[in-house]
Amino acid sequence: MDRRSGLSVRLKLTLSYAGFLMLAGVLLLGAAGLFLLRQGWLRTNEEGAWRQSPGTELVRGFAPTAAAVMAFLLVFGLLGGWLLAGRMLAPMDRITHATRAAAAGSLSHRIRLPGRKDEFRELADAFDMMLTQLEAHIAEQQRFAANASHELRTPLAISKTLIDVARADPNHDTGELVDRLHTINTRAIDLTEALLLLSRANQRAFTREHVDLSLVAEEAAETLHPLAEKHGVTLETSGDIAPTTGSPALLLQLTTNLVHNAIVHNLPERGTVRVNTSVRPDTVVLTVENTGEQLTPHLVSTLTEPFQRGTERLHTDHAGVGLGLAIVKTITQAHDGTLTLTPRPAGGIRITVELPATSSPSDAGSGPL
Numbered sequence: 001m002d003r004r005s006g007l008s009v010r011l012k013l014t015l016s017y018a019g020f021l022m023l024a025g026v027l028l029l030g031a032a033g034l035f036l037l038r039q040g041w042l043r044t045n046e047e048g049a050w051r052q053s054p055g056t057e058l059v060r061g062f063a064p065t066a067a068a069v070m071a072f073l074l075v076f077g078l079l080g081g082w083l084l085a086g087r088m089l090a091p092m093d094r095i096t097h098a099t100r101a102a103a104a105g106s107l108s109h110r111i112r113l114p115g116r117k118d119e120f121r122e123l124a125d126a127f128d129m130m131l132t133q134l135e136a137h138i139a140e141q142q143r144f145a146a147n148a149s150h151e152l153r154t155p156l157a158i159s160k161t162l163i164d165v166a167r168a169d170p171n172h173d174t175g176e177l178v179d180r181l182h183t184i185n186t187r188a189i190d191l192t193e194a195l196l197l198l199s200r201a202n203q204r205a206f207t208r209e210h211v212d213l214s215l216v217a218e219e220a221a222e223t224l225h226p227l228a229e230k231h232g233v234t235l236e237t238s239g240d241i242a243p244t245t246g247s248p249a250l251l252l253q254l255t256t257n258l259v260h261n262a263i264v265h266n267l268p269e270r271g272t273v274r275v276n277t278s279v280r281p282d283t284v285v286l287t288v289e290n291t292g293e294q295l296t297p298h299l300v301s302t303l304t305e306p307f308q309r310g311t312e313r314l315h316t317d318h319a320g321v322g323l324g325l326a327i328v329k330t331i332t333q334a335h336d337g338t339l340t341l342t343p344r345p346a347g348g349i350r351i352t353v354e355l356p357a358t359s360s361p362s363d364a365g366s367g368p369l
Contacts, residue, residue: 017081018074025073029066091120095127107135155188194323197253201330206247210358213242213251213286214277220255221275224263232269239277242284244355246335254331255286257324258351262290266348284357292348300341300349304329
């Protein structure tokens with residue numbers, strides 16, 4: 001935005017200090033003049049003679065002194081105001097430098113303003129915190145973009161290779177080629193849809209409605225029950241009514257991802273998945289717990305990163321696109337919730353999603369917020 005040049009803040013403060021000091025001097029000298037004038041009238045009335053008017057005496061005796069005092073106050077106010085304004089605005093120079101550095105792309109720069117807490121230091125600390133979060137967000141986005149490009153390039157490269165082989169060998173079995181291309185294309189579509197869902201949740205581009213997590217959990221469990229039977233996994237659901245607000249579709253996707261992961265990454269046989277909802281004083285909790293191989297805390301801490309998979313996930317038919325728990329994390333954050341992953345001592349993992357609680361629609365009304 002183009003702006004016309006104006007007075008600096010330091011000069012404005014200097015003129016304000018000097019003006020205020022001059023005004024105070026005028027009022028003080030005016031009060032002194034009125035006092036002397038009143039004393040002159042009283043003395044004249046007591047003596048009963050009129051030698052000269054009180055005004056003339058005031059002008060001759062007080063006016064030069066008042067003029068000298070006002071000149072001193074003007075110079076002192078301008079000089080002192082300039083120095084005080086410079087000292088008070090010194091932190092702004094560091095904040096401005098950091099802002100310009102950030103605008104130029106240097107997000108690693110920090111103000112780190114020393115001294116006790118005041119308005120300038122609160123501003124500097126808030127700016128430093130914003131830069132830290134922005135730097136972390138951009139680094140995460142860059143890492144995600146690189147991983148997404150790699151993941152999308154893989155099925156495309158495989159498809160190109162299969163097509164080149166088919167073109168070089170006209171007698172090649174086209175049925176097998178079509179099946180493999182269909183599988184690869186399905187994976188690419190799933191990955192693209194997952195990326196779009198992740199972007200939508202990250203932007204919070206959804207309407208908030210009243211949602212009962214217990215009903216969402218039941219719907220997800222019912223949908224995935226055939227998959228659980230196929231894998232020989234027992235799927236159990238329980239819990240209380242858990243009212244919250246958010247996107248029904250995104251919360252269903254969150255729950256479905258959790259239950260799906262719990263089913264496919266389980267014991268080879270006689271595995272168990274438990275889905276539970278509960279209510280706390282200010283939050284509602286969705287817990288998905290499954291049996292499985294023992295996981296280290298370090299491995300568990302990486303599972304919510306995009307395209308991060310455990311070793312066992314890379315060599316199964318259900319490796320997915322590597323965004324299941326990343327989507328869960330993003331949806332949870334978009335709903336102002338917290339996601340906790342804890343390895344079970346006996347094997348498997350317990351995942352807890354905690355969201356802000358709200359009154360039920362019957363108590364607080366229904367519909368978009």
